[in-house]
Amino acid sequence: MRVLVSGGCGFIGSHLVDRLLRRVDVRELVVVDNLWTGLERNLAHVSDPRLQVVIADVEAFSAAVPFDEIYHLASPATPLSYMAEPVRTISANVAGAIRLLGLLAPGGLICFTSTSEVYGDAEVSPQPEGYRGSVDCTGPRASYDEAKRCTEAVLFEARRAHGVRVKVVRLFNVFGPRTRADDGRAVSNFVSQALRGLPLTIYGDGSQTRSWGYVDDILDALERYFWLDGTDYAGPVNIGNPREVAVIKVAEYVARSFPGATLAFQPPAPQDPTNRRPDLTLCNQIIPGWACTVPYEEGVQRAIEWFRHELLATTADAPGRTAARRSGARPV
């Protein structure tokens, strides 16, 4: 098996690479990542000779030999990144998917990590896959939401019209090691602020809820759906933690681990969804018995430990690491 992972240096992408390298049938694993939000050090622990990392934009990537399996994860995932470079976000997802279809071997499989953001500011809760969503395609989050929706369209239409094998998941909020401290996600924000002795920033009143899935749990689901369980179901399949927690609860929980930590309130993010919770009925049929097992309290403790270690490591040898990362990165 010749396998490609776009965005393989990213948060979820690098965890997926770890899981793929456990497979003995994977002969070659190519990661393509432009290091826009991914970090080479997310794969620094891998010494497997089957892995090759190519620093490039996925929509410009080419290969002489096609791939049997392609995992398309190349995309920023937080408003801080996609709102700053929205056109690039759409290009990575949509033009990226179109490019990757051209690199797929006949009969090959292409998998895509879509998002609960395709539901927009949902009017139903929990959100089943059949819910068509409430997305403002002219709004400030549209580059991400519509990029993901349109990439789903690319893949499901390639399947309908041309028989391409696809698998699509819609991931709800994921957190854990290898998120960036500066990525603006609630958990990483709170933890990295607390570790630096800064107030924990809450956008809006914090009553907006999210379903926090710990990354190891989510990867268990991806592994089962994408290759272990042998299903042919094309999706989309919701994957996430159905336990809904308000953002302020998470902040308060993090603050409890840091005596003296305070909360700071900022204006709400534009068009921030008020709620987010997966309907897992379909997921339970496709990968029966799977569920998130790490409660957010434990996940947050693990994230604190990981970020603490990261903060020490990057403070200790920051210049060297920065230079190493820059050397391979394309100019931005």
Add this chain to the structure above:
Amino acid sequence: MRVLVSGGCGFIGSHLVDRLLRRVDVRELVVVDNLWTGLERNLAHVSDPRLQVVIADVEAFSAAVPFDEIYHLASPATPLSYMAEPVRTISANVAGAIRLLGLLAPGGLICFTSTSEVYGDAEVSPQPEGYRGSVDCTGPRASYDEAKRCTEAVLFEARRAHGVRVKVVRLFNVFGPRTRADDGRAVSNFVSQALRGLPLTIYGDGSQTRSWGYVDDILDALERYFWLDGTDYAGPVNIGNPREVAVIKVAEYVARSFPGATLAFQPPAPQDPTNRRPDLTLCNQIIPGWACTVPYEEGVQRAIEWFRHELLATTADAPGRTAARRSGARPV
């Protein structure tokens, strides 16, 4: 002014070219069209030396000098075309728009013809621009609906993040001369079938409604909004005829002009919207006084005359015309 029209050999594109050539401030007008659904003969009447037609895919088009105004109309517009080549449809719209942004001169204007299909199978009628739509992004119409939604996202986000000047319209059903006889649109279908002595095909029971805007009326609106009235409003702006008519009524009306014509019923098209009617509140503010003035009965009569003439012309010299068109077209 250096102006670019993508899809300028198409139905609406070629009418827009006619209008643009009336402007004395247009120094150069470049049309880029790959003749997928456009026809070179739609511009055969133009002998203006300012016009240059380039046969190319818009997403691969390049130019040495940027453009002051760009009109992005490159897209198939009927299910027959976009369902057959969905990925190409998405590429033309989304990758096309991204490409064109790179060809825009500083301070230049990019205009986009979006569609009422962004509303999907609308749960509200009439549809105001603020309605977020009901689109199945995994469904058989997704290549068109999501391509248009995502292209809107490209442009509005380019505006928000980078200050690009944009104008976006959402066109409701348009009909009239220069539609293709084989394009599957209701009016052109009915008229060309009637002219050939075939039964008029209705998909479903014909109770689905559309708002039929005659092309000259729609072009009056585009001309005013895009350049005549001097507005800076970015849109999206609904443009169409608020008079909603059931598909079967149009078929019956066409049939009345052809003694002996019959209707034939086929299964409904997948996810065919049940209704479609523009809320023109915003349009009335942006281009006050504009309204569709050609009733569909008169428009249909004009279309019958045009198609009758076309049928005679293409029957008379079909081989020559076909060869001429093929010579410039890219291999498909």
